[in-house]
Amino acid sequence: MKSLISVLVLALFLAAPLLAAHASKQQTTCPVLGGNVNKDVFVDYKGQRIYFCCPGCDAEFKKDPEKYLQKMKEQGVQPEKAPTAK
Template sequence: MNSKKALTLLIAICLLVIAGCQKKTEPAAPAAEANAAVSAAVEQTMCPVMGGVINKDLFVEYQGKKVYFCCGQCKGDFEKDPEKYIAKLPQFKN
């Protein structure tokens, strides 16, 4: 009878040790935070007017976001009619 109790106690201790050794998991980040991080990571690399490589010194702020251009001509064209080029810009896609 004592050996049954000892065996039961030993099994219970083993189960507790195994359960205590499980890896802790981090809670998943809320979806809003994940979407914000993705939005922040979007970077414009091409000129919305001519499709050339952008110059980080040539930009305008439009609706609170920077829009970069390859040359001054493209910057002027954008300023005349920004809505024409918005669809080509990653920072304005939702």
């Protein structure tokens, strides 16, 4: 019984960094230039709302959105869900 508990504790200890690595964080920086986001400048893409630091960045994002989404994913950033029309 003690060895079973020891194995479970060890498994939880080893899994903690993996779980933390998959935790997503809120978007605070522009995926194009890296500045602080302006909540008034955004693009809704595939059900996600992506914020930018300035109006020029949204146009740049639209040229290759998957590139910037991948960059955000690698940084652990999860975009907000875009509002849906009712």
